[in-house]
Amino acid sequence: MKKIQKNVKIGKNCKIEAFAFIPEGATIEDKVFIGPHACFTNDKLPRATNKNGSLKTEKDWSVAKTFVKERASIGANATILCGITIGKNSIVGAGSVVTKNVPDNSIVAGNPAKIIGKVSHGSLHPAVRRSARYRHRQTAGWRRRQNRACAGRSRSTP
Numbered sequence: 001m002k003k004i005q006k007n008v009k010i011g012k013n014c015k016i017e018a019f020a021f022i023p024e025g026a027t028i029e030d031k032v033f034i035g036p037h038a039c040f041t042n043d044k045l046p047r048a049t050n051k052n053g054s055l056k057t058e059k060d061w062s063v064a065k066t067f068v069k070e071r072a073s074i075g076a077n078a079t080i081l082c083g084i085t086i087g088k089n090s091i092v093g094a095g096s097v098v099t100k101n102v103p104d105n106s107i108v109a110g111n112p113a114k115i116i117g118k119v120s121h122g123s124l125h126p127a128v129r130r131s132a133r134y135r136h137r138q139t140a141g142w143r144r145r146q147n148r149a150c151a152g153r154s155r156s157t158p
Helices: 125-130 132-150
Strands: 026-028 066-068 106-109 114-118
Touching: none
Parallel strands: 026 066
Antiparallel strands: 106 114
């Protein structure tokens, strides 16, 4: 079940997974992927009541627009705050909280989401090289090589 509110613009060939929430004011261009449980917001200062205690109505707030450009991908459980633009061909990592605009061809992740890599020609390879997991593997490989190089040496014990 997806929740797509009124006045949402969705382009062609988009894939919107289960339980995604897309409120009024969102514009999603062509070929966009939105993962399960992704959540967009449309109110910068959400409140249930006015200062006088009366319940807020549609007249008491304005919709903040959010744009998702062509071929962008939004991972599962990502939260997209209102008033931002997710750039063309960008990727938002699962569970990220996007608080600022995402440039074209960028990969963002975390809370708050930060740029962790770039997409080049539709490939994720450069991003993989910049990821923490890749760096960890490189470090672990370096350690194994160092251990093998030192294996033949005698060690003194105190």
